[in-house]
Amino acid sequence: MTDTHLEFAYWSVVKDLEAPADIPVSRLNAALPEFLGSTGTSAKAGAVIYNCLSDIAWDWPAWNSFAVKVGYDSLQSIATSIAKMRPAEILKSLPVAELKQLCLTRNVEQVPRATKDSLVAALLKATGKDAIQDMVLPFRRNLQEAQNQKCRKQMCFHMASRILNVAYNIHRYEQLNDPELLTLRPCWRFVWGGSTDIDAPKSCRKFNNKTLPHYEAKQVFPSLPCGYLKCGCHIAVEGGHS
């Protein structure tokens, strides 16, 4: 696979990113050489994308349905679960030193050798119901921001591996369509790459081990990688029907 394959794959994936304001194309362009130099592992290539977008509140719509299926967080699920957190839970997520500081600034008395629980209890007791929501608001925001960053890092890793997969398949289809190969090995066999119900989108699974003449296969088989983010299917070549 060449840089041309990778470059095409890169744009085919990053074009789907969403941001409140447009993601500057110039920046994605500027990151491309470093991305191409780091495709040895998805982690490194993902880090290039992550750094490139570090100060933008971007989202990747393709991630959401995938995340629900495999049990990962999405920016949406993080927002929902953090909005549901009660003030006590937010406070408990803070380090003891920060809770002590909070007590000090709000003149809340601390028992000697205060624990996290006792500090949280003292703060809750000393603060009114409405005031407590205001008090925890900045911490709620910080918590969400920290989890968003974690989620974006994970998305970048998967984005990079998707790009590598797209590039691999562009290259693979070029090989498969080589006229000489088509003459020698005229049939394509679809090999499903999943192993569980989760990584088994029906669109690919139903073709597992199906062999067809290449001209039919091109019409019938899903083009790879399919819409499933971690599609691991491939096409093998075979001799003619016996």
Ligand SMILES: [Zn+2]
């Ligand atoms: Zn697939």
